[in-house]
Amino acid sequence: MPDPKGSHPQAPDEQPEPSTLPDSARSGITRRGFLKGAGLTAAGTALLDGVQAFSSETAAPATNGVTELGPGPVPVRLHVNGAEHTVEIEPRTTLAEALRINLGMTGTKVVCDRGVCSGCTVWLDKMPVNSCMTLAIDAVGHHVTTIEGLSSEDRMHPLQAAFVKHDAMQCGFCTPGMVMSCAALLERNPHPSEHDIRHAVSGNLCRCGTYPKIFAATMDVAGTTRNA
Amino acid sequence: MNRFSIADCSSVDAALSQLKDGAVVKAGGVDLLDRMKDGIEQPTRLVNIRNISGLRGIRETEQGLTIGPLTTLAEISDHPLIQSQYQILADASGHAATPHIRNMATVGGNLLQRVQCWYYRSSDFQCIRKGKDLCFAFDGLNQYHAIMEYATCPSVAPSSAAVALLGLNASVELSSAKRGKRNLGIRDLYVVPDANPTKFTVIEPDELLTAIVIPKPAPGTRSAYQKYGEKESFDWAIADAGVVLEMDGDVCRRAVITMGAASPVVRRSPQAEAALTGKSINEETARAAGKVAVEGAQPLSGNAYKLDLFPVAVYRTILLAAGQRDRDPSAAG
Amino acid sequence: MTKPPMEDALVAQAAAPTKKTVQMPIGVPGYTLTEESRDVPVTEPPVWPINKDLKYVGQSFERYDGQAKATGRARYTSDIQLPGMLYAKFVNASVPHAKIVSIDTSAAEKLPGVRGVHVIQHVLGNAVLRNPALDPVKYPVVRYAGQPVAAVAATSPAIAEEAAALVKVRYDASPFVVDLDKARAPDSPQVFPGPADEEGSAGGGGGPRNVSQTGNIHGPAIHRRGETDQGFKDADVIVEGHYVTQVQTHSALETHGVVADWKPELLTVWASTQGTASVREELAGFFKLPLTQVRVITEFMGGGFGAKFGAGNPGVVAAALSKKTGVPVRLMLDREEEHLSVGNRPSSDQTLRIGAKKDGTITAIHLVAYGTAGCGTGAGCSGPAANLYQSASLHTEENDVFINAGPASAMRAPGHPQGAFALEQTMDELAVKLGMDPIDLRDKADTHPVRRVERLVVRASDLWKSRNPVASADQGPVKRGVGLAQSVWYRFVSMNSAAEVRIHKDGSLEVLSGVQDIGSGIKTVMAQILAEQFGVPPSQVAVKIGDTNYAEGPNSGGSVTTLSLTPAVRDAAWQAAQKLLADIAPALGSTPDDMVLVDGEVRSRSGKFEPVSFRRAAAKMTTSQISVQAKRISDYDPKKYLTYGGVDVAEVEVDTELGRIHVRRVLSVHDCGRPMNPTQVISQINGGIIQGISYTLLENRLLDPVYGLMVNPDLEQYKIVGSREIPDIDVRLVEAYIGQSSTDASGIGEAAGVVSIGAAVANAVYNATGVRVRRTPMTPDVVLAALRAPAQGKELA
Amino acid sequence: MSTTTNATQPCQCLRTKNPYGATPENAESWLPGIQTSSSYWCLRTMSPAGPDDHYVHLARCVPGRACYEEREK
Structure with a gap:
């Protein structure tokens, strides 16, 4: 949960300095990067590592079992792509907003903002969820994986490579959400059928019509043939 | 979304202590955030129960199943026991909303979600369910609205879990700090808009949904749920049906037929049930039951087509439950 | 330094353009392939053979920006964050037809975090209002629910949203109509009141047709070819049907919007657009700035389908707010606004009659069409009837019916x-x-x-x-x-299609154009063209587009991009290659016409020198960069x-x-x-x-x-x-x-x-x-x- | 092709999707688009209503309209 003791005492409107971040995150982050929203790379962490169900990093709640937050900004620790980040956010901030605005990780797209297009798909632990309908504070204590965390600086996730190989994109705006949805499917089912893939992305909207190639790319990684 | 403070609770007692002064419970938050983003609800204080571990999980008991209200739809639909013995619930949970929403949305939230009527969901329309005196659907666009039991408001019951749980004769446990616990059947959880349009459920402001209890099905029970939309990829139901059949060999000893998108509150169809009771299940009897399921229905200006759809949804789901037909590939969800 | 001979030749050609006759492949390989001759400017590159004889063009190379898109690195307009940037939000009309009485922004301005407010005012200029009852008009008439009336800029999106809700707009509501059939009735409320225009004259060609306006109907625009009366008399069979299609919205995943950064010397705008040039031209025109003072950037954009041309209200309002506040302003529409105010595909209500002889010869096509483009025009739909079966006689009547809904915009094959x-x-x-x-x-x-x-x-x-x-x-x-x-x-060819090709002394290649890649993949195609010309893999070509600082590119609509821009790219590449060969020929002891670029090498046809890698050849350039810009020339046989x-x-x-x-x-x-x-x-x-x-x-x-x-x-x-x-x-x-x-x-x-x-x-x-x-x-x-x-x-x- | 070229210059503030394009027959001139399926807007108002509050269209934004502005030659 959000850290009520405020171990990262930034002023509410101040961006966290790189020094407040763990070493593993530093290489990918500069203050300029934050401000320009340049996007954070995975900072060399392997994001397909084992992901725990619930992190023990949750702050201890107050003794009566209630932790009071907000309505003003509160410091919150988010575990994103293998690195810890502290952000100052209001409780109403969605995970998508925290990622995109506070952390400058703009790979996650917001399209419908109502949980019906899955453009904003990220993983909470390894489960794909809509970050537009998740409050950032509800991501505390979980491992958040974003599209930026799926690849490292020099190596794409096999599915990302397959998306490129099969031209499974046009304008590219739905692509991060599609990749996160299909990659999550492969995590829990390494050999999906096309039927499985269609169902796994049945909440993801693409307006350019890249679906056939998304199916093909995912099937390619799954190592199964179209009619399997 | 408006600004709000949040009381993050780690236990039921903690949550109950916070249910005061207009505070609103947030579990998965999907429907609540939706309403807040649409500006039709602006609570200034949320009680976050999402992290109360005791409210999550599926437990088999002597009497049947107890499901924590924070159990997600995905967890329910993936559960082996539910898949084998409570197929109707696995179907309903597994075909609600989108795959990602099913990972986030809780079964409690699904039961308690508000209607999807586009007038209700728009802050531009101050309708009878928001305490005003107009319903816009009667003279407006109503193709997705109710065909029965809608004198005051023709919005339809949105919860597919409710269609399944009503079929399974489930009950819910409500807890209050002051008044303790009470148990209600699924049908009694909901307030019919004719009785009170602004109250969607009987849950009082100081109450929390703390358990869902499902009795063990009688031996020989088979069940299924199917939902039809305009789309196959995620869509709200334009017609749906839940079917529970207690079979005695080939003969149906008892049938429960439930429907969601026909009326403002989830309903059983006594006519359809009667049509099956004591009969063997085949296409003819299933179609006969489907036909009577819309008896007495009165469509609005834009939804007469539902009179055709519901009988089909009902007969096909009966056959699906009876194992005489595959799941319809064009069913939604 | 003496001028290399090829440059002399190019200069001479520029002064006195001449044509050359070339043989070109015509038809469909495997079916109808033949050759035809064309007279083309002598500066044109050699004719390409059909695809199977090319190495890079016509092949399926990996999308140039595929990795950026698959990894989330691609930065769209909605991803741009600049230091001090404000977030703007429109205030939209909540009624479908009204005169605005007053707009009170005081409460919004007082909200902490709000830095600027802009109210859209009526622009009268020299105009005289057609409906004097509207006078005096401070604000534009509201013609559809969702029409933007004002905007606020604040330090966060949430504050902007709260502030927008605090702006109080008072309306004097007017009767409205949102149904096509009702709008056609004589007693319907009028979307554009005022006197009806004179009768239209039939026939097309030669100037804007005088299409009449009666009530809410703009039309009919009549188009005739041959005599349909006779055509139907000649017919053995006549079929007639009544068809109705609905309004569709573009629903691009990235909404319309811009980030505008107004500085005294330069207005820089990141825009989710299909036309960087169109956005620049409109902003310059609207704010009366020279084109040199507006720069528009579209590195990535999340879909347009025809709706994203010009600056639009988001463009001019964001720029005005940036000018007012002195800091950059982002104004991205929300999903609701995207449906309401930035375009749609009009509806249609068509009565179509076709006559034919027993053998299938079509003798006549007769179409009467109504459709609504909301409070705009563009609901015509006669294109297929007029152009698919051209030997038939034709009579089409197209009518725009105004209703109180958002205006249409071009949508994929309007x-x-x-x-x-x-x-x-x-x-x-x-x-x-x-x-x-x-x-x-x-x-x-x-x-x-x-x-x-x-x-x-x-x-x-x-x-x-x-x-x-x-x-x-x-x-x-x-x-x-x-x-x-x-x-x-x-x-359709867009003649404003230009590209620049640069060869650098280190052997790297660059192609630049203002064109934007809306998802169709023009970047990849540009790289392939250079690859074909220089004999290097497309991955070695740097493609820089989506910036009006580069040579002007076409606006991507009507399927013009590839057919308009690629000849310019190829011409620039070809001419740059000729310049390169001319420049390095002395160093290699050869002449340009003896040299070819193939498989990553420069080779001598006559064996005057051993093949040398492209990189080593480029190192012999006498300047650090060779740059050629070329623009689209007319089709060879238009x-x-x-x-x-x-x-x-x-x-x-x-x-x-x-x-x-x-x-x-x-x-x-x-x-x-x-x-x-x-x-x-x-x-x-x-x-x-x-x-x-x-x-x-x-x-x-x-x-x-x-x-x-x-x-x-x-x-x-x-x-x-x-x-x-x-x-x-x-x-x-x-x-x-x-x-x-x-x-x-x-x-x-x-x-x-x-x-x-x-x-x-x-x-x-x-x-x-x-x-x-x-x-x-x-x-x-x-x-x-x-x-x-x-x-x-x-x-x- | 059912495009129409124009003899009289429309107002310089009239805009449509492809005012900067050209057809093969008329390669260098201002292209009004396929008239009946083109949506028009006014540069001054960024809307389909001109400054005089009447709709903008190739057939309307012609000399004689009060808000007409001649295109610079």
């Missing part, structure tokens, strides 16, 4: 999906009446040489062969059917090959109990001239098919009839197909050479299935059920109503 839905179903019906095979009928009626080949491909396909010519042949409630329809689009198109076949399953249609398979046979990158072309055609199916089966902008507000301005109740509705799509590209430019490419965005798939699906539904569905979207209520209608009989389909 007018054509609507028109083809009626025309190609009527042709199908005609085939039934004549007892002809639908392909035989079109072979008789359609003379287009490439569609003729496309029909051969269809005829030979398993899908078409699987079609049962007897309609409604299947027993049981789920019936299968197969149907086809044809499409047409036009060869009188020829004005249209192109395709044939689409759909296989459907109709669940006759539920009224649900599922499209199982699609065969899509299309012409885009020389396919530059077949994989990317196929992606676009997949997209056209899928968007067309979505339009045909689901999408519908729904306006409440009593209050005039859209009830489904989201992506939940505004229904777009998803993964489970996607058919198996088999795309066959028909390589068609027409000898028009140095690349001989055509476009594909519009012709790509979106025009014809609706009618193909409808014809397949007829083949399945024996019933015609003449209305979109074909939702269960519509399909069931058609199935319940008095029996139409089971005929040969």
Whole structure:
């Protein structure tokens, strides 16, 4: 949960300095990067590592079992792509907003903002969820994986490579959400059928019509043939 | 979304202590955030129960199943026991909303979600369910609205879990700090808009949904749920049906037929049930039951087509439950 | 330094342009390939052979920015964050028709975090109001719910949203109309009041036609070709039908919007646009700035489909707010605004009559069409009727009907999906009446040489062969059917298409243009062209586009981009290569005409020097950079090959109990001239098919009839197909050479299935059920109503 | 092709999707688009209503309209 003791005492409107971040995150982050929203790379962490169900990093709640937050900004620790980040956010901030605005990780797209297009798909632990309908504070204590965390600086996730190989994109705006949805499917089912893939992305909207190639790319990684 | 403070609770007692002064419970938050983003609800204080571990999980008991209200739809639909013995619930949970929403949305939230009527969901329309005196659907666009039991408001019951749980004769446990616990059947959880349009459920402001209890099905029970939309990829139901059949060999000893998108509150169809009771299940009897399921229905200006759809949804789901037909590939969800 | 001989030659040519005669491949390889001669400027590069003889062009190279898109690194306008940037939000009209009495922004301005407010004021200038009752007018008349009236800029999106809600607008409401039929009635409320205009004169050509206005109707715009009266007299069979299509919204995933950074010396705008040049031109025009003082950047954009041209209200309001506040301002529309205020595909209500002789010769086509583009124009839909079967006599009347709804904007093949839905179903019906095979009928009626080949491909396909010519042949409630329809689009060329090619001394290559990649993949194609010219892999070419600092690129609409820009790119590359060879020839002891660039090497034809790698050759340049800019020249033979198109076949399953249609398979046979990158072309055609199916089966902008507000301005109740509705799509590209430019490419965005798939699906539904569905979207209520209608009989389909 | 070229210059504030394009027949001139299926807007108002509050269209934004502005030659 959000850290009520405020171990990262930034002023509410101040961006966290790189020094407040763990070493593993530093290489990918500069203050300029934050401000320009340049996007954070995975900072060399392997994001397909084992992901725990619930992190023990949750702050201890107050003794009566209630932790009071907000309505003003509160410091919150988010575990994103293998690195810890502290952000100052209001409780109403969605995970998508925290990622995109506070952390400058703009790979996650917001399209419908109502949980019906899955453009904003990220993983909470390894489960794909809509970050537009998740409050950032509800991501505390979980491992958040974003599209930026799926690849490292020099190596794409096999599915990302397959998306490129099969031209499974046009304008590219739905692509991060599609990749996160299909990659999550492969995590829990390494050999999906096309039927499985269609169902796994049945909440993801693409307006350019890249679906056939998304199916093909995912099937390619799954190592199964179209009619399997 | 408006600004709000949040009381993050780690236990039921903690949550109950916070249910005061207009505070609103947030579990998965999907429907609540939706309403807040649409500006039709602006609570200034949320009680976050999402992290109360005791409210999550599926437990088999002597009497049947107890499901924590924070159990997600995905967890329910993936559960082996539910898949084998409570197929109707696995179907309903597994075909609600989108795959990602099913990972986030809780079964409690699904039961308690508000209607999807586009007038209700728009802050531009101050309708009878928001305490005003107009319903816009009667003279407006109503193709997705109710065909029965809608004198005051023709919005339809949105919860597919409710269609399944009503079929399974489930009950819910409500807890209050002051008044303790009470148990209600699924049908009694909901307030019919004719009785009170602004109250969607009987849950009082100081109450929390703390358990869902499902009795063990009688031996020989088979069940299924199917939902039809305009789309196959995620869509709200334009017609749906839940079917529970207690079979005695080939003969149906008892049938429960439930429907969601026909009326403002989830309903059983006594006519359809009667049509099956004591009969063997085949296409003819299933179609006969489907036909009577819309008896007495009165469509609005834009939804007469539902009179055709519901009988089909009902007969096909009966056959699906009876194992005489595959799941319809064009069913939604 | 003495000038190298080639440069002399180029200078001489520029002074006195001359033509050369070249032989070009013409027709479809494997079917009709031949050669024709063309007189072309002598500066044009050598004629390319057909694709199979090229190394890079015509091959499916990986999308240039595929990795950036797959990894989330691609930065779109909505991702731009600048230091101190404010977030702006529109205040939109909540009523469909009104005069604004007052706008009170004081409460919004007081909200902490709010830095600027902009109210959209009426611009009167020299104008005299047509309706004096509106005088004095401080604010524009509200003509649709959702029309922007003001905007606020604040330090966070949440504050901007709160502030927008605090702006109080008082309206003097006017009667309104949101229904096409009601708007046509004489007593309807008027969307644009004032005196009616003079009667229109028939016929086209020679100037803006004087189309009349009566009430809410702008029209008819009449177009005639030959004598339809005689044509119908000559006909053995006449079929007539009434067709209705709905309003569709573009629903691009990235909404409209900009980030504007107004500095005294330069206005920089990141825009989600299909035309960097159009945004610059409009901002400069609106703010009366020289073009040099406006820079527009579109590195990535999340879809447009025709709606994203010009600065629009988001552009000018964000720029005004940035000017006012002194800091950058981001103004991205929300999903609701995207549905309401930035365009849509107009509806149509068409009565179409076709006459034909027994042998299938079409004698006459008569179309009367009404449609609404909201409070704008553009609902015409006669394109297919006028251009698919050109030997028939023709009479079309098109009428725009104003209603109080957001204005239309161009949407993927404007007018054509609507028109083809009626025309190609009527042709199908005609085939039934004549007892002809639908392909035989079109072979008789359609003379287009490439569609003729496309029909051969269809005829030979398993899908078409699987079609049962007897309609409604299947027993049981789920019936299968197969149907086809044809499409047409036009060869528009944007002459404002230029590119610069740079060769650097380190051997690296760069191509630059202001053009934007809207997802069609022009970046990749540009790299392929340089690769073909210089003999290096496309991955070694740097492509820099989407910035008005570069040579002006075409606005990407109407399928103009590839066919307009690629010749400029090729010409620039060719000329740069000639400059390079001329520059390094002395160092290699050779002459330019002895030298060739191939397989990453510079070689001597006569063996004057050993092959040298491109990199080492470039190192011999006498300057650090060679740069050539070229612009599009006119088509080589602009009188020829004005249209192109395709044939689409759909296989459907109709669940006759539920009224649900599922499209199982699609065969899509299309012409885009020389396919530059077949994989990317196929992606676009997949997209056209899928968007067309979505339009045909689901999408519908729904306006409440009593209050005039859209009830489904989201992506939940505004229904777009998803993964489970996607058919198996088999795309066959028909390589068609027409000898028009140095690349001989055509476009594909519009012709790509979106025009014809609706009618193909409808014809397949007829083949399945024996019933015609003449209305979109074909939702269960519509399909069931058609199935319940008095029996139409089971005929040969 | 059902495009129409124009003899009289429309107002310089009239805009449509492709005012900067050209057809093969008329390569260098201002292209009004396919008139009946083109949506028009006014540069001054960024809307389909001109400054005089009447709709903008190739057939309307012609000399004689009060807000007409001649295109610079």
